[in-house]
Amino acid sequence: MHTVALAVTDGMLQFELSMAIEVFGSDLTHIVDPWYEFSLCGTSAVRVDRFRLEPDHGLDHLAHADTVIVPGWADTDVDPPTDLVDAVRAAHTAGARVVSLCTGAFVLAAAGLLDGKRATTHWAHTGELARRHPNVTVDPDVLYVDNGDVLTSAGKAAAMDLCLHLVRLDHGAANANRIARRLVVPPHRDGGQAQFIATPVPAPGNHPLTDLFPWVLQRLDQPLTVEDLARQARMSSRHLGRHFRSVTGTTPLQWLHAQRIRHAQELLETTDETVDTIASATGMGTSTTLRRHFHRTVGVPPDTYRRTFRSHTRPRFEA
Template sequence: MTTVALAATDGMLHFELSLACEVFGTGLAGVARPWYRLSVCGPSAVRVGRFSLEPDHGLDRLPCADTVIVPGWADIDQDPPAELIEAVREAHVAGARVASLCTGAFVLAAAGLLDGKRATTHWAHTGELARRHPRVAVDPDVLYVDNGSVLTSAGKAAAMDLCLHLVRLDHGASVANRLARRLVVPPHRAGGQAQFVATPVPAPDNHPLAGLFPWVLQRLDHPLTVEDLARQARMSSRNLGRHFRSATGTTPLQWLLTQRIRHAQELLETTDDTVDRIAAATGMGTATTLRRHFHRTVGVPPDTYRRTFRSQTGPAGTDPAPIVDALRP
C-alpha cells in the first residue's frame, strides 16, 4: 500500500485534508522506508475552506492508487459531485483500499461502498447518514470502522486515529507508535466517540416536560424512578414515556442514566473526588455500578476518562493532572 491518493474537490474540509497530507506526505519519510507516495487528485482548481489547492492529478488517477483517502465533506445537505462519486467507485472496483475521514463517509455511501456494511462518521451527522442511506449500518459510538477494503472514521481528530490505523496495518505497530510520537498524539485511543458527545437537555420552550428536566438535574444524587418523574410531571408513567420519546428520542430511564453519566464525566474532569464519591453524587450507588455503566456508555473506564480529559491545570490548589500517560505507547 505504497501509493496514497487524496481525493480533493470543492467543499472538502481542510482539517482532514491537511491531516492526511501530514501523515502520508514525504515530510515523515524518516519514520520508515519506504514511506508512502502521496498525490492529490482533483479538478484543475480546488477550493478548500479559505484556501485554494492545485491538485497533482485529475480524479481519473484515483484508480491507480493503492489507497484512496476521501476527506470530510463540508455541506452534507448537498450531494457530493457525481464525478467524485464515480471516481471513488472506480477506484474501489480497481482494487484500491478506500478510506473516508469524518463526513467523507457520505461520499462512500453515495458510491454504494457502504451498503450492507458497518460505518461511522462525525457523531453530529450519524443520524443523517443513516436516514439518507438506510442500507448502511451506522455506528455512532466508534472512532473508526475497518471493513477491510473500505474504512470510515468519526469526526475531526478521529481522522488521525484512522490514519494511524492504516499505518499500523501497512508498517506495523512499532512504526505507527513512532509516527504518533513524532506527531505528539496517542498511538491508540481507548473507547469511541461517545466519550466526546455532549448530551444537552432539550430546550424548554412550551414542552410538557419543560419543568421536569431541571428538577431532575438538581436531584441526580437521588434514587429516582420513572414513577417519581411521572409524579413530578403530574402525568401517568405511560404518558411520561410518550413525551420523553418525543422530546429526547429515548426512554425516561435511559435519559436519566445519560444525565448521570454526563455528570460523572464533569466530576471526573473537574474534581479529585474518588469514584465512590462520584457514584454517590450521581445516584449510581456504588463504584462498581458506576464503572459498569460508565464503561458501557462512554467506552472507557472512569479512571481512563479522567486521565484523558482532566484539565492540565487540575482542580484549584492541585498539581497538573497526569494526562501524559495517555500519550505513551
C-alpha cells in the same frame, strides 16, 4: 513504497483534509523509511475554504493508489460529484483500500462501497446517511469503523484517530505512537470508542418538563425512579413518558441514565475523586456498576476516559 492518494474536490472540509496531508503527505522518513508516496488527485484546481489546491493527478489516478482517502465536505445536502464517486468505485475495484474522513462517507456510500457494511460519519450527519443509504448500517457512536478494505471515521479529531490507525496497520504501533507524539495527540483511541457526545438538557421552554430537568440534575446522586419523576412533574408515568419522548426524543430512564453518565464524565475530567466517590455522586451506587454502565455507554472504562480528557486544573468535588 505504499502509495496514498487524497481525492479532492471543491468545498472539502479543511480540517480533515489537513490532517490527512499532515500524516501522509509530510516527510516522516526519519521515523519510517520509506514513508508513503503521497499525491493529491482531482479534476482541476480546487477551493478549500480560502485556499486553493493544485492536484498532482486527475481522479483517474486513484485507481493506481494502494490507499485512497476521501475527506469530508461541507454541503452534504447535495449528492457528491459523479466523477468523484465513479473514480472512488474504480479505485476500490482495482484493489485500493478506500478510506473516508467525516462526511466523506457519503461518497463511499454513493459508490456502493458501504452496502451491507457497518460505517460511521460525524454524529450530526449519521441520521441523513442512514436515511439516504438504507443498505448501510450506520453506527453513530464510534470513532471509526474498519472493514478491512473500506474504512470510515467520525468527524474532526476522529479523522486523526483513523489516520493513525492506518499507520499502525502499515508500520506498527511503535511508529504510530511516535507520530502521535510528534502531533501531540493521543497515541491510540480504539475505533469502538464513543464519539463522546454529551446528551444535552433541552433549552428552557414552554413545555411541561421545564421545571423537572433542573430538579433531576440537582438529585443525580439519589436513586430516582420514573415514579419519582412523574410525581414531581404532577402527572402519570404514562403521560411523563409521552412528554419525554416529545421533548427529548427518548424515555425518562434513558435520559436519566445519560445525565448520570454525562455527570460522571464531568467529574472524571475535572476532579481527582475516586471512581467509588463518582459512582455515589452520580447515583450509580458502586464503582462496579459505574464501570459497567460507563464502558457500555462511552465505549471505554472510566480510568481510560480520565487519562484522555483529564484537565490541567482538577478541583476537589464537594457533594
